[in-house]
Amino acid sequence: MPKGFMPRRLVPRRLVPRRLVPRRLVLRLPRSFISIRAIAAAITVVTFAACAAHAATIIDDWNSAKLPAPPALKPVTLVPNETALLVMDFTVQTCTPERRKRCADSVPKVKAFVEAARAKGALIIYSVAVPGSVPGDVLKELAPAAGEQVLPPLGPDKFINSDLEKTLRDKGIKTVVAMGTQAQTSVLHTGGEAALRGFKVVVPVDAMSADDLFPELYTAWHLANAARISNQVTLTRLDMIGF
Numbered sequence: 001m002p003k004g005f006m007p008r009r010l011v012p013r014r015l016v017p018r019r020l021v022p023r024r025l026v027l028r029l030p031r032s033f034i035s036i037r038a039i040a041a042a043i044t045v046v047t048f049a050a051c052a053a054h055a056a057t058i059i060d061d062w063n064s065a066k067l068p069a070p071p072a073l074k075p076v077t078l079v080p081n082e083t084a085l086l087v088m089d090f091t092v093q094t095c096t097p098e099r100r101k102r103c104a105d106s107v108p109k110v111k112a113f114v115e116a117a118r119a120k121g122a123l124i125i126y127s128v129a130v131p132g133s134v135p136g137d138v139l140k141e142l143a144p145a146a147g148e149q150v151l152p153p154l155g156p157d158k159f160i161n162s163d164l165e166k167t168l169r170d171k172g173i174k175t176v177v178a179m180g181t182q183a184q185t186s187v188l189h190t191g192g193e194a195a196l197r198g199f200k201v202v203v204p205v206d207a208m209s210a211d212d213l214f215p216e217l218y219t220a221w222h223l224a225n226a227a228r229i230s231n232q233v234t235l236t237r238l239d240m241i242g243f
Helices: 029-055 101-122 164-170 183-196 212-227
Strands: 081-088 123-127 149-151 175-181 200-206 233-234
Touching: 081 101, 081 183, 101 123, 101 175, 123 164, 175 183, 183 200, 183 212, 200 212, 212 233
Parallel strands: 081 123, 081 175, 123 149, 175 200, 200 233
Antiparallel strands: none
16 A cells, blocks of 8 residues: 555545535425425415314304203102112202202102102112211201111212112112202212112102202203113102102
8 A cells, every 4th residue: 555545435524625525415496386385385274274263162052052852751660678769968068048949949849758768668878968067967857767878978979989889789779769969960970870880760850959950951861861871760750759
């Protein structure tokens, strides 16, 4: 190898003559092509914006919603020793004329029905709603008889964190009557869960209450229409129930 010769691959880049370094290739697009791309992009943006503007949500259409036809009420005959009444959250915190008038107005009918069911031998189970409330908070008009269970504050679904299902199964219960306040909490969730667990569910619509009409309406509609729930639920009135 001649003196001073260095293979090209070993020559530092700074020593390589400029003519040996490849020039970068620059892609030059016709102006007409760039213009077409810009126009297409603009059309896409405008189209997306137009679609978004017309994609109304239920909130946008709220005032145009139409109420469905009311579900039918049906007569019911209960077998007392296979029936449990769930008397949910009729308490001094939740069911007074000042707090929830619709609940207070339902109490006389509920009282008469509970007493008739008790006399026939049906199982009566109560619950209280507000955290910290106790069995003594149940309205005196609906006070539990000796030995009747009062579930503690459990939230809307009385099956969660309780032995309610075991109690019902152990007693041979096949049908539950869901009554209480509020309709869209205790009645909807406990009644719906009872249906999903295989119980027949009877809901007297005049024994569930809320602060106003819509939650009661929604609860009745949901229980009468929801898949896997509606086939287990019968909507009725207290005066349409017999033993």
